[in-house]
């Protein structure tokens with residue numbers, strides 16, 4: 001009799017532990033996934049909306065103007081800038097709570113979301129070691145003895161494993177003091193000695209074609225705990241740059257949404 005009761009108690013305890021375990025690993029996950037609706041302003045390049053696990057370009061003027069006077073969390077040149085109301089004219093203007101204009105200089109990233117977005121600050125610096133750049137140039141049959149109009153890098157822990165990844169940005173587009181036969185633009189990540197390409201463009205150079213890539217924002221835009229990143233590529237004398245949001249999955253970078 002006593003033994004039989006003990007069995008039930010053990011069974012109930014096991015069921016409770018199982019229930020708590022399932023809640024922690026699946027229940028919380030589902031709660032987090034539900035909170036993933038956001039609108040992103042990528043400077044003058046794009047306005048993207050994410051809801052029900054899908055991305056959408058917002059280009060409709062009526063929808064865009066419906067964002068006017070709405071409050072956004074803003075970053076300028078990858079630094080937190082403040083919570084301001086936005087207003088779209090020739091660019092996004094920012095206003096404080098007293099509707100006083102707030103000036104900003106540089107690249108604006110702003111979001112509105114039903115969750116606190118994890119935005120990763122970073123700074124770019126000159127490339128000190130060109131060995132990976134030369135490897136990429138040689139793989140594209142370009143001379144490693146190249147002149148550049150862009151040669152920058154930055155490092156951060158993109159996959160959150162405690163080790164920094166290096167991101168390289170190189171290009172020779174829009175050169176004025178030299179004239180290469182071919183232009184190139186590359187953006188790639190190096191992790192454990194391996195190159196992962198984000199952006200590659202090589203073609204005949206006419207001095208004004210191609211575009212100049214730039215890392216714009218690194219953040220967990222969809223609240224799934226993995227970082228994604230936004231590249232912006234500026235064309236010669238064209239107003240709207242190309243904007244692309246990348247995710248890293250199955251060992252490669254994929255474009256999730258672009259304004260093109």
Ligand SMILES: [Ca+2]
Pocket residue numbers: 156157158159160161162163164165
């Ligand atoms: Ca890492």
Ligand SMILES: [Ca+2]
Pocket residue numbers: 219220221222223224225226227228
């Ligand atoms: Ca994410």
